Amino acid sequence: AQTVTQSQPEMSVQEAETVTLSCTYDTSESDYYLFWYKQPPSRQMILVIRQEAYKQQNATENRFSVNFQKAAKSFSLKISDSQLGDAAMYFCAYRSGRGSTLGRLYFGRGTQLTVWP
């Protein structure tokens, strides 16, 4: 089974600064998708950004961008100009592109991000 590892249980950043959350994954597949979800205290899961493995270009969504290193199996999330509303638990997730586990998400354990004013 695929595994997703988030090695930073907690991170903190000053408002307006930049922070990078790490994620690595283990897979033998070549076709897959990667996601970052944000979970605020309300527990709602909010999609932040997604990346298709076949795309070399790193995905960006406004202040959020990823550094996707396929060979290293690394998928880090960079948050620029951090805002107080960015404070949440962030989950990295992997989704297979084919095979018997097609469709399901594999999640990391999450990184709790604190934003200081």
Added chain:
Amino acid sequence: GEEVAQTPKHLVRGEGQKAKLYCAPIKGHSYVFWYQQVLKNEFKFLISFQNENVFDETGMPKERFSAKCLPNSPCSLEIQATKLEDSAVYFCASSQSLPGQGQETQYFGPGTRLLVL
């Protein structure tokens, strides 16, 4: 609807009682996924559906858990004879298609928090 709807928001059951959770996927989405998030933030995949057909049930503890997605009705997840360790937040997610077909992002409902006493 435009969002995944889950009911109830909170559910309290005594050990051994039955619990039933409901999920209405986004209109037009063919795939429904159930995940269990326990207190340590760990997500566990339970089951997925393609319309009313079970797509992947390899995550289901079959002795007490069952799920259905019937036409023109919300999907349901039922736990017979709940145990203390079933206390968790249960998330439903839906996607329009599977990976490789486009529109494969999973959108999550707000979750049902189950507490077993």
